[in-house]
Amino acid sequence: MPRVVKTQVEFEGRFYDEYVVIEGEDVPPWSAQQEFSVVGQPQTRIDGVERVTGAAKFTHDIQLPGMLYGKILRCPHPHARIKNINTKEAERLPGVRAILHSANIPKIPWRMGLTLLFDQTLRYAGEEVACVIADEEEICEDARELIEVEYEVLPFVLDPLKALEPKAPKVHESGNLFHNEPEIYERGDIQKGFSSADVTIEGTFRTQTALHNCMETHGSVALWEGDALTIWDSTQHIFGVRDVVAQALGLPKHKIRVIKQYMGGGFGSKNSAGKYTVMAALAAKMTGRPVKIILDRHEENLAAGNRPASIQTLKIGAKRDGRLTAIYHKSVVNVGAYATWGGGTTGPTRRLYACPNMKTEDYSVFTHLGPYSAFRAPGYVEGTFALESMMDELAKKLRIDPLELRLRNYAESDPATGWPYTTKGLRQAYHRGAELIDWQGREAFKRKYSTHTKKIGFGMASQIWGGSGGPPAYALVKINPDGTAVVVTGTQDIGTGTKTALAQIAAEALHFPISSVKVELGDTQLGVYSPLSAGSMTLASVGPAVRVASEEARKQLLDVGAQTLEVPREELEIEQGEFLNRRTRERTPVKAIFEKLENFMIIGRGARGPNPEKKSVNTFGAQFAQVEVDTETGRVTVQKIVAVHESGRVINPLTITSQLEGGIIQGVGFALTERRLVDERTGLVLNASLETYKVPTVQDVPEIVAEMVNLPDPEVNNLGVKGVGEPPIIPTAAAIANAVADALGSRIYDLPLTLDRVLTTRELP
């Protein structure tokens, strides 16, 4: 019977209470000593061949008969009101099928009602004004140029500190401060904490706006068949897209099917439906033809989200032996024109170290810039950079080794809640990382390899993040009459290798070879709900449900097998996808049983159970960076990153290494070269292309030594796994910044560490 459970769910550093339905009984966790044949083995991707041969269909690849294309006209001003829009000329162009805009589309609330799908007030340069639907993309572009829009240009504000001034232009009527107040957290007594300190240090850090630049840009294809709508969407959340479109169009959810089989990256920017999704659906309805809207790189970098810039002030008090007595952390984040949740950066400060007295303040400020979105560990990358830079400054001041300082402030229990951790492998990560980079030998290495123009430096930083996953998440496991198995879930593989890991879990629990296991996901029509793939939660949410479903399917299979073979149930087991009679050692293929059973199909069902109560589930890690700074050119070269992380049990060492490497490479870009540049006078983004927005190239990738502390978590779920999607990007920039400070002997407080900053000059906006 289904049980309704109230449980606390963590998502991207925030906690929510939820009611969830749990079906069936959970199974006991695999023990730390459990021996496996598939789980924990390096398994190449089960869909690797499709990916490398081009057979895999991404949203961009969807081509339907009679399909039309859509292109969006965007506002060239950071703040403006549409006085008039004239589409007559554009409509006359042969091949133009429809033009959607504020005058002909109903008011559909968007971003929690802060704006509309087509709003007459535009709050950033790049905001959607109209959408042209035509036979070809080029015709859309030609028509777009013919649309005449008369704008009333309004005053704007781009700088978050200026936006907080009383006379600043208002982004929204309710004011420029999100929720009209900062998010404040306090524990202990901050004043006492600072007065009992032997030393106090303070610093202000600035981090830049970073753009996701997913390989596959955002986009949708919409197709109506009668009153049923199918949407192909490049998304991290097929059910979320369904729900948003249902609400926007006033449709029952069951009339909408959302499909996403393959995706070229999301990194948090694809957590929900886009305006383009709803526009494609509306246009397909209006024209009676399928419609495809794909953002180009320029639009992607204006309107598809970003990691918002922050200004962070940190003050730390400590005893002479390094023990922290107080931390004050104030953070101002430029969330751009819209926000539906606060963009704080103080999470790591609250939770990483055993500091008794603390106050944090997070201000999320609206400005006339492209709105932010989640970006791989939102807030934690920026906050960890500030906190861990400050910890190094403290170490320097106290003449304590940076690693030793961190060990002296090691939190044995969650400093925010006082709860014990289910597992915490941070100490192991510190020690193993120090060993791999030869932390003790670093001064000798620097002396040996530094020259008067090339300075070597070493730095390290710590990582804390959630990643428990949690309910609701459901799975079915079917055993086909031919002896193969199919895992069915409503999750999506956003490129992380979810499909492969779920196949491994199912194969292990079924006692099947992985070649006999297929995974179906990425389609709401499959009907089995799973949450969005974000917050490092996919495997830790869906994986346990798959295991329950597989165990149940295997039990059913044994029941059916024992009766059909007429042997006692306890004499029978499954091995390598076959029945094995333990007494006689006789083997029977599963297929042979089913041949006697017409078309019977076994279906096992599984649900993710709740997380443990009054326990903190966190992932941890430590990264160590070795850099070379060319003091004549200002160029920083990251020579090596050692990364040791703890995220519970490792299901697939191959895909987990890919995750670590990917996160680190993205972290290198954030540390050194990536920043969105905006013209202060026009509010226009200047570097919305891959030529000017500098992501790391293959030549910028350092030597990466990545390891996991394989520490199965006995309490978080029946697999002992926690998430690993976000952790590897969290400490990279901080470790690099600390290494650069070590090399230069002085600290640059702002990211990215570009060569103009190393050579010292005025800051870019």
Next chain:
Amino acid sequence: MKNFEHINAPDLETAIALLQEPSAKAIAGGTDLLTEMKDRIQTPALLVNLKAIPDLKFIKEDEKFVRIGALTTLSDLECHPLIRERYPILAQAASLAATPQLRNAGTVAGNLLQRVRCWYYRHPDVNCWLKGGVECYAEEGVNARHAIFGSSPCIAVHPSDLAPALIALDAQVRVVGPEADGELALEEIYRLPDEGLRERMVLGPADLIAEILVPKRPESSRGVFLKAMERATWSFALVSVAVQIDFDGEHVKNARMVLGGVAGKPWRVREAEKLLEGQALTEELAQQVAEAAVAGAQPRAYNAYKIPLTKNLVKRALQKLAG
């Protein structure tokens, strides 16, 4: 991209005739023009394809010159044994440009004639002075990648890596066309745009570079090309330095030094060249030359870093040639 007509020109004469049509553009590798067309910065009605013209893709030598055909790709140049052996400065410049894919497509002449990368010029929503507007937005804007030398209403820098190296080698270009015909010093085809002509070239729209002539250097000649970039590859030069020196024993007989990324055209630093002549390359001299190289530089709000960067690259280049 806006619709256009595309014609394969069979020979240079036909190409030149076709290019006299208004709104016609020549295309070879297309690595620059196509990106501008995609952003509708340029919307030619006719593209005259030069790639089908025979005998414009070569690297060969005669008594006085190494001759490089206009359609030679940057990859060809980078990999050619003759260039690698005798003009390492040119092989270095070619190998540091763009990416392998772009170098496989981009041609030498196209590289010399490419348009500026200024992010205001390249922005679809900005009508800057160079595009016929009234204002240079970079002057008061984000001018981090812009000029520290030269006086022009447009402060974008010339982006080519090959041009400084070829000018350091005293290269000439053979031009055919209605407005310019014959051999010109490469240095002479570049100009700073002004109110009279918002162009960086003295060449007209139908003038084509047919080949590049690189004079043979004495055995004692050594050259080096250094380029500062924001990342390891696939970036235009923040600053580049091309130096070619003919030595007489340990002493400089004759030096040419050209900077890239610092001015609206490849920037030859004659004062610095003069300081070198007759001297042996010492640390002290390198320091003096570096100072001379940035004499008269006028930094803007965000590009002051180019001054120490230029000085340091000049010093490093001279150290390499001394060593």
